[in-house]
Structures are given as structure tokens and as C-alpha cells.
Ligand SMILES: Nc1ncnc2c1ncn2[C@@H]1O[C@H](COP(=O)(O)OP(=O)(O)O)[C@@H](O)[C@H]1O
Ligand SMILES: CC(=O)OP(=O)(O)O
């Protein structure tokens with residue numbers, strides 16, 4: 001049995017999975033949320049039981065300790081099912097890491113060095129890497145980069161029309177994120193449809209708390225909505241997505257905001273949260289249905305931006321074979337999917353109202369049989385993809 005432990009540290013969460021690679025079955029998984037806030041939550045799942053508790057988790061080091069405690073207390077213990085390798089999600093690899101990479105001190109330093117290009121994510125990823133390397137010093141640790149899938153983007157797609165010298169001196173360009181998910185779901189969609197991956201033109205809408213769109217042309221990312229950092233693009237739970245950069249000058253000059261305050265405002269106090277007071281699409285949808293005008297506007301803005309990118313990417317791809325919805329919102333929100341694709345029959349996109357209501361228990365088609373473009377919901381599983389790449393990178397076999 002070859003076991004891989006996957007650590008996915010987000011900006012305010014830590015997700016983990018212990019996976020038996022022979023069958024790709026999850027032996028245990030967990031989620032530690034609201035890190036750094038006054039009340040956090042800790043969850044640990046095994047096949048037959050769920051443990052859940054409220055617990056204040058001050059930082060990612062404490063979150064990592066909570067994960068170890070969960071394994072020790074609720075099992076399976078990491079002594080009884082020792083991992084052969086640990087796979088780490090790292091958001092920013094820039095133009096330094098094109099593939100999953102075995103972590104040594106030098107790689108760790110490089111990930112740290114790239115932190116300014118993903119300030120909410122790379123430091124959290126590093127805390128997980130350091131914690132895990134301390135606990136498991138004798139097994140390989142592999143970094144799987146969100147940006148790797150997007151390194152196929154052309155210069156036309158990834159260059160900002162910013163002064164060239166300034167951009168080059170500061171490594172300013174579009175790197176994208178969520179690539180592990182975009183790859184996993186676009187590949188799964190091709191397989192499900194029985195079509196060769198290298199022929200399919202797909203627009204993926206990964207809509208979770210963080211959200212991004214991606215145009216996948218024959219298995220290659222040709223454009224994506226996140227930019228130098230995961231702030232650009234779609235409207236997110238707490239992030240603005242696209243905004244006129246002059247808004248920042250204005251807020252600084254007229255209202256005295258400092259750079260750090262602007263960073264906090266755009267990354268943590270905006271998006272759905274900034275528009276309505278909650279970052280959760282379930283709450284926003286309920287409030288909108290009950291007549292709350294702010295929630296209605298927030299959903300309008302949210303969907304407007306999704307359609308903006310969908311249209312753009314269908315043009316970049318020269319037409320689309322498939323549109324894939326994934327992540328928390330994409331997999332669960334019947335309304336966001338319906339509204340995103342409303343009135344697109346002229347484009348060959350025809351959603352089936354009943355199929356759109358099917359429960360989220362696996363990959364499914366939600367377009368009509370007559371729809372020229374096939375619309376699918378594909379549950380993402382970044383952890384499985386990270387585990388696969390981790391194993392491939394270490395050269396170990398799944399059944400050892
Ligand atoms: N049933 C649902 N209907 C609508 N939105 C949902 C539902 N369940 C979860 N979500 C949304 O999914 C989000 C979390 O998505 P997820 O992909 O787990 O995000 P992340 O990985 O960025 O933390 C929640 O904030 C919520 O907005
Ligand atoms: C890159 C990013 O935004 O990740 P997440 O959706 O996990 O916050």
C-alpha cells in the first residue's frame with residue numbers, strides 16, 4: 001500500500017487528505033477553517049465517522065498541529081499508515097517551477113522568495129511545508145504548483161501593457177492560479193465525454209471562495225482570469241476581482257488609505273462580502289430571493305463577470321466543445337449556473353433545467369441533448385491530482 005498525505009493550505013484554511021494510491025481511496029481527510037479569526041473550526045473525516053469541533057486556530061502552524069492531533073486522536077494514526085510522500089499545494093511558482101518538484105531547502109527558499117506574487121497563499125503553503133518536513137524528515141515532499149498548468153499561456157495572454165522595464169524588473173505578468181483544478185476537471189470532462197483531451201476546447205469556471213475561469217485548448221491553458229496574484233478576474237467571496245487600478249490612487253489620495261489597507265480592502269473586505277456582508281453564495285442567494293436589493297445586485301455583478309469571461313474565452317478558443325462548472329459554487333449553485341448560461345442558445349449553449357437541479361454526487365451533463373456545447377458539472381479534487389503528481393514525481397509505484 002502506497003500512502004500519500006496531501007496538505008492544501010489556503011489563505012485561511014488547511015485541507016488535508018490521506019490517500020491510498022492503489023485505489024485512490026481517501027483513508028481520512030480534514031478541514032481547518034477560519035484560521036486567524038476568533039472562532040475557527042476543525043473537522044476530521046474517516047470512512048465511517050466525522051469529528052467536528054470549534055477551536056481557535058491562531059495561524060497555519062497551529063492548523064498543522066491540529067491536523068497531527070486529529071490523526072493521533074481519531075486515526076488512522078500516521079504510524080499505522082505511514083505516508084510514503086507528502087504532496088503540498090503551492091499557489092505561486094511563477095516562471096520558476098513548470099512542474100511538480102521535490103522540495104529541498106533551495107526549493108523552499110524559492111517558494112518563499114515568490115511570496116510577494118501570492119501574498120495570501122505562499123506563506124500559508126510554506127507553513128505546511130515546514131511543519132511537514134519537520135515531522136517527516138525522511139520521506140519526499142513534493143510541491144504541486146497552481147501556476148504550472150498555466151505556463152503554456154502565450155506572451156500575448158500573459159503580458160500586461162505596463163512599462164516593459166518595470167514589469168520585467170519586478171516579474172510582473174499573469175501567472176494564473178487554480179491550475180491543478182482546471183487540469184483535473186478538464187481532463188475528467190474529456191474522459192467522461194469519450195473525447196481525446198488534446199482535441200477538446202473547454203471553458204472551466206472554477207467558482208469557490210477563490211474563483212477563476214480558464215480557457216483550455218486541447219489540454220493546454222491558453223488564458224485564465226487570475227493574474228500576477230489570485231486577486232484579478234472574477235468576483236470572489238472576499239476579493240474584488242477586476243477593478244480599475246485608478247480606484248487605488250483615488251482611495252489613497254482622497255481617503256488616505258495606505259498600501260496595506262488597500263491590500264486588505266481588495267483581498268479580504270470586498271467581493272460578495274464587501275457587497276452584502278457575507279461571502280457565502282448560499283446566503284447571498286437566499287437573501288436575494290427574499291427581496292434584499294443588495295444581495296440581488298451582488299449576484300448580478302457576480303454573474304455579469306462570469307459571462308464576461310465565458311464570452312471572452314469562447315472567442316479565444318474559436319468556439320467551445322464543453323463548459324465545465326466546478327468548486328463549491330460551481331458544483332452546488334443551480335442559480336449561478338442557470339444565470340451564467342441564460343439566453344446563450346444563439347451560441348449553441350442550452351441548459352436543461354431538470355438536469356441542472358441534479359444533486360452534486362458526481363460528474364454530470366446539465367445541457368440538453370440538442371445543445372451544441374456540452375455543459376458539465378465536474379466535482380474538483382485538487383488533493384487527488386496533487387497526490388497523483390506527487391507519486392509520479394517521486395517515481396514510486398502506487399501499489400508498493
Ligand atoms: N449549496 C451551495 N450553494 C451555493 N454555494 C455553495 C453551496 N455550498 C458551498 N457553496 C459555496 O462554495 C464556497 C466554498 O467553495 P470552495 O471551493 O470550498 O472554496 P475554497 O476552496 O476557495 O475555500 C462557499 O463559500 C459557498 O459560497
Ligand atoms: C488561488 C486561490 O484563490 O485559491 P483558493 O481558492 O483556495 O483561495
Ligand SMILES: [Mg+2]
Pocket residue numbers: 208209210
Ligand atoms: Mg479552493
